[in-house]
Amino acid sequence: MVNKVSDSILRYIKRFIRFAQRFVQDPRLASDDLAKYLFLKLPGSLQLRLRTLFRPGVQSQTGIPSSPSSKPQDLVADITSQFCVPETFVRRYREQGHGPIDWSSSNWKEFFEHLPPLQKITVPYAMSTVIRGRTMLSLLESQAHLRKKNRYLDVGTGYGGFLRAAKEAGFKEVMGIELQQDLVDLASANVYGLPGAQVLKEDFLTGDFSGIQGFDLITCNDVIEHVDDPRLAIRKMCGLMNEGGCISFEVPNKDAIEFVRADGHFLIFGITQLPKDQAAEYYAAYTGAQQSVYFFEMGEMYELDWYFKELRENGVSAFVADTHSIGAIEDVPNLMKDLRQVYKEWQAETKPKLDVALAQRITSSVDTYIQDLERDFSNLTDHPSKIRFKNKYLRAFWTIIATRD
Numbered sequence: 001m002v003n004k005v006s007d008s009i010l011r012y013i014k015r016f017i018r019f020a021q022r023f024v025q026d027p028r029l030a031s032d033d034l035a036k037y038l039f040l041k042l043p044g045s046l047q048l049r050l051r052t053l054f055r056p057g058v059q060s061q062t063g064i065p066s067s068p069s070s071k072p073q074d075l076v077a078d079i080t081s082q083f084c085v086p087e088t089f090v091r092r093y094r095e096q097g098h099g100p101i102d103w104s105s106s107n108w109k110e111f112f113e114h115l116p117p118l119q120k121i122t123v124p125y126a127m128s129t130v131i132r133g134r135t136m137l138s139l140l141e142s143q144a145h146l147r148k149k150n151r152y153l154d155v156g157t158g159y160g161g162f163l164r165a166a167k168e169a170g171f172k173e174v175m176g177i178e179l180q181q182d183l184v185d186l187a188s189a190n191v192y193g194l195p196g197a198q199v200l201k202e203d204f205l206t207g208d209f210s211g212i213q214g215f216d217l218i219t220c221n222d223v224i225e226h227v228d229d230p231r232l233a234i235r236k237m238c239g240l241m242n243e244g245g246c247i248s249f250e251v252p253n254k255d256a257i258e259f260v261r262a263d264g265h266f267l268i269f270g271i272t273q274l275p276k277d278q279a280a281e282y283y284a285a286y287t288g289a290q291q292s293v294y295f296f297e298m299g300e301m302y303e304l305d306w307y308f309k310e311l312r313e314n315g316v317s318a319f320v321a322d323t324h325s326i327g328a329i330e331d332v333p334n335l336m337k338d339l340r341q342v343y344k345e346w347q348a349e350t351k352p353k354l355d356v357a358l359a360q361r362i363t364s365s366v367d368t369y370i371q372d373l374e375r376d377f378s379n380l381t382d383h384p385s386k387i388r389f390k391n392k393y394l395r396a397f398w399t400i401i402a403t404r405d
């Protein structure tokens with residue numbers, strides 16, 4: 001135990017020295033490195049969303065201009081126009097603080113360049129809330145799932161942009177449910193003045209919504225993998241959905257090859273293949289942190305069929321939309337090769353430092369995963385088997401769309 005703690009302290013000291021050396025040589029490059037490091041510490045769902053947002057060529061699709069607008073004089077007005085969020089939202093965000101941010105720039109580009117590394121990630125995530133909502137709604141619209149646009153519910157609404165996007169898309173009444181007060185305030189600022197929009201401060205799991213009228217659309221984006229009881233969350237969402245309505249939620253896929261290689265939340269090899277209590281044990285041994293941190297951050301990770309079964313038991317049918325692909329079937333041999341290489345390195349470097357029983361459990365889970373992957377890859381005979389394979393191994397996240405007809 002003492003050895004593990006001192007190993008971990010040593011790792012942090014080495015990392016700090018490396019950063020300091022880089023900073024002396026080239027402060028800008030070093031800040032970029034730190035930004036990358038912090039980026040990788042973010043939840044996987046957040047990472048992927050940010051990557052999508054800032055990948056060249058995707059920005060115009062999502063509504064974020066790839067080049068700065070023509071020298072605007074006012075930062076808030078520039079953010080407002082580039083991200084399609086109201087000024088009240090940006091001002092409330094500024095008032096709330098959100099870390100050491102210099103708001104004196106006159107435009108987004110300059111402002112963004114001067115943000116500290118962590119805020120380079122969190123500020124665009126917050127500001128892109130409406131654009132991400134629009135993307136989700138246009139996906140649902142393109143698949144003809146928005147049959148009625150009377151009532152919309154966003155569970156774990158965060159910044160509330162999905163609510164604003166739903167109003168733009170023609171929904172009459174929109175409601176966000178959010179656990180944290182500062183986010184409730186931001187979401188309220190986002191929909192301020194929009195008729196039929198409201199944000200409730202509630203824990204979706206414990207709140208009583210039995211007296212509330214049903215919804216034509218319910219979304220739950222980047223939320224379900226963190227709640228303590230996803231089964232209950234699904235049951236409650238299904239109970240709140242109208243006939244002919246639709247639920248859409250996004251969840252990270254524990255069997256995506258890239259997440260077995262390094263999970264999206266903590267970048268630890270193989271951790272997604274363990275049940276939650278063992279994952280917490282591995283997390284604590286690997287990072288030197290308390291198991292309780294893992295329990296606080298993460299819920300249990302389930303297979304796609306688990307979600308389908310839960311949804312079916314609640315009277316709805318579901319499918320996975322074609323989003324978040326990490327590669328084509330032709331890429332699998334290379335992805336497998338890379339995974340085996342990382343496994344080999346893990347066996348040489350990390351495994352010897354772990355408790356023998358824990359190491360054995362990880363090894364056996366990963367061995368089973370690799371055997372299944374190889375078997376499934378060699379059994380790709382027809383279209384349905386390819387679709388199943390792609391959903392199981394080649395999507396970082398599932399956009400699960402559920403409907404009741």
Ligand SMILES: C[S@@+](CC[C@H](N)C(=O)[O-])C[C@H]1O[C@@H](n2cnc3c(N)ncnc32)[C@H](O)[C@@H]1O
Pocket residue numbers: 129155156157158159177178179180183202203204205220221222223226227
């Ligand atoms: C990663 S954020 C995603 C926010 C938003 N859905 C988005 O995509 O921008 C997860 C949000 O879910 C909220 N949340 C988590 N558990 C919740 C619960 N039981 N009830 C209500 N909100 C919850 C958190 O407070 C947080 O705002």
